[in-house]
Amino acid sequence: MEPKIVQRYNDNILHEAMKRFGIEKDNFELLDGFESFIYEYSNQHGEYILRVSHSLRRTPELIAGEVDWINYLAEGGASVSRAIYSQSGNLVEVVADGHGDQFLATAFKKAPGRPTQKEDWTPEFFEHYGRVIGRIHSLTKDYLPTDLSWRRPEWDDPKNLELEDWLPASEAAALTKFRELMPYFETLPKNRDGYGLIHQDAHGDNIFVDNGQITLFDFDDCVYGWFIYDIAMVLFYAAMWKEDKAAFTDEFMGNFLRGYSNENKLDALWLKELPYFLKLREIDLYAVIHRSMDVDNLDDPWCVGYMRGRKDKIESDAPYIDFDWSSLSKYL
Numbered sequence: 001m002e003p004k005i006v007q008r009y010n011d012n013i014l015h016e017a018m019k020r021f022g023i024e025k026d027n028f029e030l031l032d033g034f035e036s037f038i039y040e041y042s043n044q045h046g047e048y049i050l051r052v053s054h055s056l057r058r059t060p061e062l063i064a065g066e067v068d069w070i071n072y073l074a075e076g077g078a079s080v081s082r083a084i085y086s087q088s089g090n091l092v093e094v095v096a097d098g099h100g101d102q103f104l105a106t107a108f109k110k111a112p113g114r115p116t117q118k119e120d121w122t123p124e125f126f127e128h129y130g131r132v133i134g135r136i137h138s139l140t141k142d143y144l145p146t147d148l149s150w151r152r153p154e155w156d157d158p159k160n161l162e163l164e165d166w167l168p169a170s171e172a173a174a175l176t177k178f179r180e181l182m183p184y185f186e187t188l189p190k191n192r193d194g195y196g197l198i199h200q201d202a203h204g205d206n207i208f209v210d211n212g213q214i215t216l217f218d219f220d221d222c223v224y225g226w227f228i229y230d231i232a233m234v235l236f237y238a239a240m241w242k243e244d245k246a247a248f249t250d251e252f253m254g255n256f257l258r259g260y261s262n263e264n265k266l267d268a269l270w271l272k273e274l275p276y277f278l279k280l281r282e283i284d285l286y287a288v289i290h291r292s293m294d295v296d297n298l299d300d301p302w303c304v305g306y307m308r309g310r311k312d313k314i315e316s317d318a319p320y321i322d323f324d325w326s327s328l329s330k331y332l
Contacts, residue, residue, distance in 0.1 A: 001035055001292065005054045008097045009037065017052050017105035020086045020093040034292075035220060040110065047110040048084065053220070055102045060094055063104050065150035066219050067091045069143060069197055070108075076139040079132050081108045081217040111217050113210025120209050123255045130259030132214050133202060133234065137227045138264040140196040152197060155225035156185070161284060166291035173315045178283050184276055188226060194270060197222060198230040203237035228270040231260070232277035236320065240306070245321045257331035268329035278320040286310055 014037070018028070023041050031038040036053040053063065067083035068091070074082040084107050086093050093105040145151050153160055167175045189195070199206075199222055206218040235253060242248040260266070289295060289303050298304045312318075 016095050021107045022087045049108045051106050053104050061149050063092045065152045068146050078135050079215050081111045111208035111215035113208040116204050126255035127259035130256035131263050134260035134263030155223045163287040166287040198225045228273050229277045236281045246323045249323050268332040271325045282320050
């Protein structure tokens with residue numbers, strides 16, 4: 001989280017956000033949040049999540065666009081956590097931060113179940129995962145924001161990919177790799193069958209499972225992008241800690257795409273774009289960690305693991321996953 005946002009946050013802002021959504025102090029708990037302040041609470045109607053973000057990251061209109069899309073997907077039968085209204089009937093509540101900007105409060109139904117565990121990751125789970133993402137991509141083809149000012153950004157909007165600002169001068173080589181990669185995406189078509197509003201962060205930490213059923217949440221990063229980019233994001237994180245990434249990819253993607261194709265039809269030609277999007281995410285995440293943390297004194301085990309050898313992998317153009325992507329075409 002940007003230090004400036006943390007510095008401006010205080011109990012008065014939190015209490016005002018709670019008041020707007022009718023939240024009592026009892027049964028209220030702070031959760032981990034990377035880009036926002038996240039809380040869990042409950043009342044007589046059920047369990048919910050309160051998210052307090054800041055206008056330095058997202059404008060009120062962009063937050064409105066996020067929750068508008070979430071509820072559209074929920075109405076269409078997608079397995080997502082629906083946004084709920086405040087006491088005043090708003091999906092987004094704006095609280096002044098005292099510095100000319102705003103904190104933005106939103107609340108959601110808590111996803112049923114629990115975080116995924118190692119034993120959940122079976123072929124059947126992979127296939128269901130694919131159906132969840134495929135359903136979202138199918139529905140998004142017909143989505144229009146309720147208010148056009150709520151339109152979410154494109155995938156390459158500077159606010160979405162701020163690597164020029166995030167990477168320090170010492171990472172000039174990584175920045176060069178990013179600049180060399182970006183023109184390739186300009187050659188890809190943006191048609192209705194392969195491009196639309198996507199989650200962009202649908203990894204395993206953003207899903208809960210309940211009796212084998214997945215519910216997806218945290219749509220904060222949703223943008224207009226290619227469907228294959230969304231799929232690449234899922235694979236990127238699913239394969240991250242696997243010793244044999246190619247073997248895992250063969251099993252995971254076969255089942256995932258089998259489920260996906262039951263909900264949405266995607267031309268198999270898109271599969272050849274997976275390594276480009278995997279590399280984009282690899283460099284992007286590398287930059288995000290540079291932005292948010294002191295990379296010379298990392299104490300987060302996950303980040304330590306990801307950053308180990310990452311500089312050399314990026315600078316040497318090592319593929320994130322070395323795999324024959326055309327072998328997956330039989331599943332689409």
